[in-house]
Amino acid sequence: MTPKAALLTVAAPEVYYGDDRTADRDRTGASRYELLRHGRISPLAGMSEYALAAVFTALVTAISVALEPFTGYESIALLYLLLVVALGLRMRRGVVLTVAAASALLWNFVFIPPRLTFYIAKVEDGMMFAMFFIVAVAMGHLTTRLRRSELAERRRERRTAALYELAHQAAFASDLDTGLRAAVSLVESIFATPVALHLRGQDHALSPAPHAASTLALSAAELDDAARVFAGASASENVRRGEAQILHVPLQGRAAGMGVLSIRTERPLDASEKELLEAFAVLIGLTLEKDHVMEAFKRAEILEASARLSRTLLESVSHELKTPLAALQTGVDALAQQTANDERAAATIREMQWALRRQHRVINNLLDMNRLESGVVHPKLDWCDMGELAESAVELAGDALAGHSIAVEVGTDMPMVKADPSLLERCLSNLLLNAAANSPPGSTITVRARMDDGALRLSVLDSGPGISPEDLPRIFEPFYRGAKSRPGGTGLGLSIVDGFVRAHGGGVAARNRAEGGAEFVMRIPVEILQPQVLERLG
Amino acid sequence: MTEQPTALVIDDERQMRSLLRIVLEEDHYRVLDYESGRQGLSEIASRRPDVVLLDLGLPDLDGLTVLKRLREWSHVPVLILSVRDGPEDKVTALDLGADDYITKPFEAAELLARLRAVQRRVVSEKDEAFFQAGHLGIDFTAHTVTVKGKEVKLTATEYALLKVLAQHAGKVVTHKHLLREVWGPNAEEQSQYLRVYMTHLRKKIEAPGAKEKLLRTESGIGYRLVLPLKE
Numbered sequence: 001m002t003p004k005a006a007l008l009t010v011a012a013p014e015v016y017y018g019d020d021r022t023a024d025r026d027r028t029g030a031s032r033y034e035l036l037r038h039g040r041i042s043p044l045a046g047m048s049e050y051a052l053a054a055v056f057t058a059l060v061t062a063i064s065v066a067l068e069p070f071t072g073y074e075s076i077a078l079l080y081l082l083l084v085v086a087l088g089l090r091m092r093r094g095v096v097l098t099v100a101a102a103s104a105l106l107w108n109f110v111f112i113p114p115r116l117t118f119y120i121a122k123v124e125d126g127m128m129f130a131m132f133f134i135v136a137v138a139m140g141h142l143t144t145r146l147r148r149s150e151l152a153e154r155r156r157e158r159r160t161a162a163l164y165e166l167a168h169q170a171a172f173a174s175d176l177d178t179g180l181r182a183a184v185s186l187v188e189s190i191f192a193t194p195v196a197l198h199l200r201g202q203d204h205a206l207s208p209a210p211h212a213a214s215t216l217a218l219s220a221a222e223l224d225d226a227a228r229v230f231a232g233a234s235a236s237e238n239v240r241r242g243e244a245q246i247l248h249v250p251l252q253g254r255a256a257g258m259g260v261l262s263i264r265t266e267r268p269l270d271a272s273e274k275e276l277l278e279a280f281a282v283l284i285g286l287t288l289e290k291d292h293v294m295e296a297f298k299r300a301e302i303l304e305a306s307a308r309l310s311r312t313l314l315e316s317v318s319h320e321l322k323t324p325l326a327a328l329q330t331g332v333d334a335l336a337q338q339t340a341n342d343e344r345a346a347a348t349i350r351e352m353q354w355a356l357r358r359q360h361r362v363i364n365n366l367l368d369m370n371r372l373e374s375g376v377v378h379p380k381l382d383w384c385d386m387g388e389l390a391e392s393a394v395e396l397a398g399d400a401l402a403g404h405s406i407a408v409e410v411g412t413d414m415p416m417v418k419a420d421p422s423l424l425e426r427c428l429s430n431l432l433l434n435a436a437a438n439s440p441p442g443s444t445i446t447v448r449a450r451m452d453d454g455a456l457r458l459s460v461l462d463s464g465p466g467i468s469p470e471d472l473p474r475i476f477e478p479f480y481r482g483a484k485s486r487p488g489g490t491g492l493g494l495s496i497v498d499g500f501v502r503a504h505g506g507g508v509a510a511r512n513r514a515e516g517g518a519e520f521v522m523r524i525p526v527e528i529l530q531p532q533v534l535e536r537l538g
Numbered sequence: 539m540t541e542q543p544t545a546l547v548i549d550d551e552r553q554m555r556s557l558l559r560i561v562l563e564e565d566h567y568r569v570l571d572y573e574s575g576r577q578g579l580s581e582i583a584s585r586r587p588d589v590v591l592l593d594l595g596l597p598d599l600d601g602l603t604v605l606k607r608l609r610e611w612s613h614v615p616v617l618i619l620s621v622r623d624g625p626e627d628k629v630t631a632l633d634l635g636a637d638d639y640i641t642k643p644f645e646a647a648e649l650l651a652r653l654r655a656v657q658r659r660v661v662s663e664k665d666e667a668f669f670q671a672g673h674l675g676i677d678f679t680a681h682t683v684t685v686k687g688k689e690v691k692l693t694a695t696e697y698a699l700l701k702v703l704a705q706h707a708g709k710v711v712t713h714k715h716l717l718r719e720v721w722g723p724n725a726e727e728q729s730q731y732l733r734v735y736m737t738h739l740r741k742k743i744e745a746p747g748a749k750e751k752l753l754r755t756e757s758g759i760g761y762r763l764v765l766p767l768k769e
Contacts, residue, residue: 315622319595322621323551326642330557333646337564353645360643380626382758383730385737392755416733422625422757529730 049095053087057099061106073111077132080107084136088143096144100136107132159276162190166280170287181213183284188215191263191277198226199251199259199288206230206260216264222246226260247274249281253289310374314367321363329356357399365492368426369478372499379420379504383529386410386449386458389421393428393447400433403441409448417456417526423500424458424524427508430493431460431520439464439517451528455506459521466512475510497522543657546587547571548578548604549619550597554642558591561646567653575599579607587614589657594620594631602634609635615656619644625758629712632759638709655708655765669704672766673745674752676704685743695720696739699732703753703763712760736761 060083064076080103088096109118112125120126166183173179184195194216201207206227210217218226229248245266251259261281269277332352339345371377390408394401428447435445439462446461467475471482476498481491494510497520501508506524513519545567549555555571562569570585572578575596582590590608594601605616615637620627623641631639637656640649669676675684681697683690692700698720703711716732717725725731740753754762 319621322642323554326621326644327551327553327557329643330554330561330646334557334560334564337561337646356643380758383733385733387737388733388740388755389757391751392757395751395754416730420758425757 049091050098053091053095053099056083056087057102057106060103061110064111068111073107073113074128076111077107077128080104081132081136081139084140085143088140089147091144093141093144093148096140097137100140101133104129104133104136155272159272159279162186162276163279163283166283170283176288176291177212179287180211180284183280183287184211184213184215187261187263187277187280191265191269191273193263193265196226196262197259198223198230198262200230200257204256211259216262218246218262222262226262230257230260247277249277251281251285251288253285253292255289258285258288258292307374307376310370311376314370314374314376317370318367321367322360325356325360325363329353329360332356362490365490365496368496369492369499372496372503377423377500377503379423379500381418381527382421383416384419384421384424385416386414386456389424390428390447390449392421393425393432396425396429397432397436401436401445404436404439405442405444406432407444407446409446411450414449415451415528415530417451417524417528419456419504419524419526420500423503427497427500427522428458428460430497431522434493434520435460435462435464435518438462452523454525456524456526457521458524459519461513461517461519463517466516466518467510472510472512476508494520542566542568543588544568544570544585545589545591545653546578546582546585547591548575548596548601549573549591549593550595551593554593561649562653565650565653573597575601575604579604582608582612582614589653590614590616591653592616592618592636594618594622594627602631605631605634605636617649617652617656625756628710628756628759629714632710632712633714651708651765658708658765669707671704671707671763672750672752674743676700683743685745690742692739692742695735696742699735699739700743700763703761707763708765710756710760710762714760716760 060079064079067079068076083103084096084100087099105118108120108129109116112120112129114121120129166186169182169186170179173182180197184197187195196214196216196218197211198206198208198214198218199211208223225246226248229250232250245264245268247263247265247269249261249263250257251261261277261284263277332349336346336349336353339349387408387410390410394406394408432445432447439445443463446459448457448459448461450457468482471480474480475482476494478495479491480495494508498508501522501524504524506522508520508522510518510520543566545562547555547558547562547569549558549571550573552573555573559569559571570581570587572581575598578590578592579599592601592604596604599607601618601620605618608614608616616635618628618631618636618639619642620631620639621642628639638652640652667677667679669678673686675687676682677684678701683692683697683700699716702716702719713729713732714726717728720735721728721731736753736755740751744751744753750764750766752764754764756762
């Protein structure tokens, strides 16, 4: 390779962005990127520009010595000037100005008579030397400036092209992973360094597992740094850990941090490199956020469609189950009308009616359980008066409570609360049915409502044998039936209570009372309306 | 009811129609039944029934549409029969002009009581001066209320509330309807007023310790002044 070719390779690498920087600083950085880029070292790449410039200057001087007998010493100045301009287009200012000064002196020393002295005999030679000196320095200065602005222009162009390429890949990648892989390989090729990509996880914290496109594995300590940058989500941060210097750049979306891009650097990046990397990070962050929003949108759409489907399905199942039941019920009731005077028939029909009611309850429970499991239960909040609610729950439980006396304890200072009255009524009535089934006939079941630290505390107390310890933790599980439970239940009543209360953002718990019997407590956070406020109204 | 009343049933289930016919005829109704909404509508126009039993899930016209069209020209009492048991479904039907709503499966005795109640409106609109339900008596001319023969003092609002419920005795009256009648059209969303006054009213007119309550809450829908089954 000729020295000239080597110079060009070094001074104008096609991809490396910091080429003007390499021209302004020592060459070691450039040679490293060369090595990474091409996998080989050009023979002169390590040589400094000064040495190269000296070689060229010597070459021009040698040619001039050969030409001087034919051209005269005056024209030699033009050759030197040509050298200064040529180097000015390729080399740093310091080198070029040095060459300009050196060529003036060389011209003087070697060619202006008397030769091989710095002494100038003629006035016109002195003037020519002075003018040459000024012109050479000015030319050097101007050409390096020209080159610098050209380089800046090229850098801007490449930067735009790189950003465009990234944006294009991000926007048109068939999926996010492909896009991220492309982005990582772009960053990798531009900065010639391995890249680690950590994204925001489901829990909105930085995922410790790197994205599959990553080519750099962070140590635990480095991961902590990345997590800190992610938490701060503002500035990038350079952290030295042992040998390696890692630069962590947050991938910032519009609303939230989406991850951290980390690269290994052996020296700090300069402002323009950092700026480019951060521009990349913004693009990747926005792409991630867009994808995230799209995902959420799709998920919501799917959820809504599935909720709609469940509702339709439930409606038709409900229709199919209840229509024959309605026919049976009406038929049995018609029979009852027709056989009112036949005691034996009436007894049979009573049993059938009882079985039908039970069947109806089971179907309702199964449908409610299904509604809860398909997530289509949304409380419709309205003001509820607890006394009223307890009354209607007792009403709803119906004949099953006939053998018990029900005590409703609602304080006069109990405010109205905002809840779904029909769901709450169902909960309370299920708890009443459960209490009636598990306490001796004739005993009292108490419904108690009060406020407890901003939450409605609605409890049902019985004076039965209580809940056995092995049943206690599982009592709200669907279809769970206690070992000593009576036949006839579905094991769904309590899990429906649990589901409806949860739908209100509350919880239900069961415990055995010290004075005997079981207590079920629903605790639901509610908005309240003080009765005094209303007393004043019309 | 001296004459034999006519009940018109619109239900797409054949079984349900024939069983309803048996139950209703047993209770001395003349029964007409149709399986489609369109046919039912035109028959209501020509046959002038005393009461309509309307199923919501019809194959041709949705039951609610039938109700809406019917209410454009007729005040015939309508009882909705439906398997849909959500409060929203009931309120929608009641707001569209249904007189009451009963969910399938229902007990025949309950159905017959509701049917009698929805037909009562015709009677109570003739400016009845007195109202009696169980132990409760109301004298609409003197604005006095008695419980077991003893007069109880009601505030103007409590009286207005009780009057609306008594005028629709046996039928469910929606929250919206009560609020509009008692507090005016701007109060339709102020359900908390209603809760407070109903609580006060209950304390004054319910017989203490009575198993059967006069004022029944229909959760998420409204209130019903219950008429004792056998008067």
